[in-house]
Amino acid sequence: MRRLVDAMNVIGTRPDGWWKDRHGAMVRLVERIERWAAASGEEVTVVFEGEPEPEIESKLIAVAYAPQPGSDAADDEIVRLLEDDPDPGRVTVVTSDHALVDRVRELGATVEPAASFRRRLDEA
Numbered sequence: 001m002r003r004l005v006d007a008m009n010v011i012g013t014r015p016d017g018w019w020k021d022r023h024g025a026m027v028r029l030v031e032r033i034e035r036w037a038a039a040s041g042e043e044v045t046v047v048f049e050g051e052p053e054p055e056i057e058s059k060l061i062a063v064a065y066a067p068q069p070g071s072d073a074a075d076d077e078i079v080r081l082l083e084d085d086p087d088p089g090r091v092t093v094v095t096s097d098h099a100l101v102d103r104v105r106e107l108g109a110t111v112e113p114a115a116s117f118r119r120r121l122d123e124a
Helices: 007-012 022-040 075-086 096-105 114-123
Strands: 002-006 043-048 062-065 091-096 110-112
Touching: 002 007, 002 075, 007 022, 007 043, 007 075, 007 114, 022 043, 022 114, 043 075, 062 075, 075 091, 075 096, 091 096, 096 110, 110 114
Parallel strands: 002 043, 002 091, 043 062, 091 110
Antiparallel strands: none
16 A cells, blocks of 8 residues: 655644644654554655755655645645556545545545544554
């Protein structure tokens, strides 16, 4: 199983003040996903809207950035990654963005809501 994670969609599931420290929230999400991926053995790519400064890296999961910032940039990058995947039916996209859900389902991927994935991370 492979997961493509709509990062800001997952971060936004909780009004925990993430907007006061957006970069910190992004780093914390990557760290949580790393712990979960280490325990689950799943392959994960987390996708951000644009490249943060400083850059966020991981040795355990893939961290991807939309080439151009913008409101749907991460969605477009997730779709591009899915289109390039040789077996999109084995991919689960983590998002609650209804427009993105429709786009990725058309390509054969399954969807997990962002809030349920966040709960899964909290339990890991």
